[in-house]
Amino acid sequence: MEAKTNLLVRDLRAGYGNLDILNGVDLDVPGGQFVALMGPNGAGKSTLLKTLYGMTSIKGGNIDWRGKNIAGQKSRAILGEGISFVPQGRCNFPVMSVDENLQMAAYTLRDAKVKADRDYVYDLFPILKKRRATLAGNMSGGEQQLLEVAMAVLQRPKVLLVDEPSVGLSPAAIGIVFDELLRLHADGMTILLVEQNTKKAMEVAQRAVILRLGQVIWDGLPKDITHDELGELFLTGKMRGEADAVH
Ligand SMILES: Nc1ncnc2c1ncn2[C@@H]1O[C@H](COP(=O)(O)OP(=O)(O)OP(=O)(O)O)[C@@H](O)[C@H]1O
Numbered sequence: 614m615e616a617k618t619n620l621l622v623r624d625l626r627a628g629y630g631n632l633d634i635l636n637g638v639d640l641d642v643p644g645g646q647f648v649a650l651m652g653p654n655g656a657g658k659s660t661l662l663k664t665l666y667g668m669t670s671i672k673g674g675n676i677d678w679r680g681k682n683i684a685g686q687k688s689r690a691i692l693g694e695g696i697s698f699v700p701q702g703r704c705n706f707p708v709m710s711v712d713e714n715l716q717m718a719a720y721t722l723r724d725a726k727v728k729a730d731r732d733y734v735y736d737l738f739p740i741l742k743k744r745r746a747t748l749a750g751n752m753s754g755g756e757q758q759l760l761e762v763a764m765a766v767l768q769r770p771k772v773l774l775v776d777e778p779s780v781g782l783s784p785a786a787i788g789i790v791f792d793e794l795l796r797l798h799a800d801g802m803t804i805l806l807v808e809q810n811t812k813k814a815m816e817v818a819q820r821a822v823i824l825r826l827g828q829v830i831w832d833g834l835p836k837d838i839t840h841d842e843l844g845e846l847f848l849t850g851k852m853r854g855e856a857d858a859v860h
Contacts, residue, residue, distance in 0.1 A: 619643055620665075620696075620772060620803070625674035625684070627664040633672060634660040636827035644771070647794075647804045649818035649835070651811055653847045657827040658807040659701060662774040665805070666698040667691045678772075689721060697770035699761050701777040701807075707750025711741050711760055714749050718764035734763045738793065755786025759793060772803040779810045791817050811843050825850065 622640040626633065634657045642648055650658045663669050665676060667688040676684040683691055688698070705714050715731045735742035741763055744752060749760055758778050765773060775794065779787045787810065795817055798804050808814035815821060815835040823831035823838075823846065831838065831852060842853050 619677075619679075621675070621677040622665075623675045623677065625661075625664065625676065626672040627660065627669045627674075628672065629660075629669060634669070634827050635664060637674070638824070638827065638829055640822060640829060640832075642772075642803060642805065644803055645798075645801050647798045647817060647819045648806065649811075649814035649821050650805060650807045650824060651814065651821055651843065652824035652830075653850055656824040658824055659776050660827070661824065662698065662776050662805060662807055663700075665691075665696065665774055668698075692721065692768060692770070695769075695771040696774065697765040697768060697772070698774045699765045699776060699778065701780065703757060703761075705749040705757055705760050705764065708748055710746050710748055711752075712745045714760055714764060715741075715767060718767045721768070730767050730769070733769070734767050737766065737797075738763050753786065754782050755789050758782060758786070758790050762790070762793060762797075766797060766802075770802070772805065773797065774805050776807045777809060778806070779808060779813060787813060811840065815840075823852075 620642040622638055625635050625638040628634040638661060650661060652658055660669060664671065667686050667690070671685045674684065675682045678694060678696065683694060706717055709717065712731070715734060719730055738759055740756065741760060744756060749757055752760070762775070762778070778790050782790065791813055794804060794806070806814060806818060818835055821833060821835045821838060822829055846852055
């Protein structure tokens with residue numbers, strides 16, 4: 614059963630128009646795993662999430678999800694398959710209330726399901742229930758980030774792709790957002806997280822995958838790579854002990 618929820622990425626090549634960014638990504642994510650995707654600026658981390666969510670041009674390779682190749686499908690179809698995406702940056706409707714934002718997030722659902730799914734989200738995020746009539750744009754950055762995660766989990770995905778949730782947040786708000794991600798993970802959700810705050814990412818993730826120049830160059834347990842090693846990689850473009858700079 615568990616194997617069915619694996620996400621198998623094979624030799625994935627993708628980019629924007631003629632621009633190649635992913636140059637043969639291989640990744641196998643078992644169901645329920647919490648994976649942090651890391652790497653230097655421009656490595657292709659966000660592009661990988663966007664590609665999994667059908668937002669880039671696929672040049673080759675497969676994204677096998679529950680026995681089906683979803684590479685090249687439209688985002689809406691991918692959402693329907695149980696993969697949801699929280700993009701980087703503010704992505705709510707600021708002059709709509711929390712409740713209205715959740716209604717917007719439910720636009721692909723049948724009416725009867727919308728209320729049930731909003732209730733599900735309010736159970737998950739009681740803080741949003743209290744603010745249901747508040748305009749999203751009038752909430753704190755942390756609350757808005759929670760709303761954006763809530764909008765993505767409304768349809769009860771199996772996999773949540775989250776891009777840089779800590780950007781612009783205070784340490785306290787970062788703590789709240791990450792606690793919520795951990796809670797979703799504890800409930801069985803598979804999470805792929807792109808996060809510049811490597812300290813936080815390494816604390817919450819079960820596995821670290823490092824990308825460079827659109828390829829996976831390291832894959833292991835967070836405890837097996839130090840912050841110094843990561844810092845070195847981000848600064849120089851090479852892993853400790855690697856002979857030639859490739860940046
Ligand atoms: N919509 C786009 N059109 C064209 N090029 C893009 C687009 N989005 C990203 N890129 C380019 O793709 C490359 C990889 O970007 P991406 O955002 O995936 O990197 P990243 O590893 O997430 O980096 P960062 O940590 O800086 O966010 C960069 O050179 C970037 O300029």
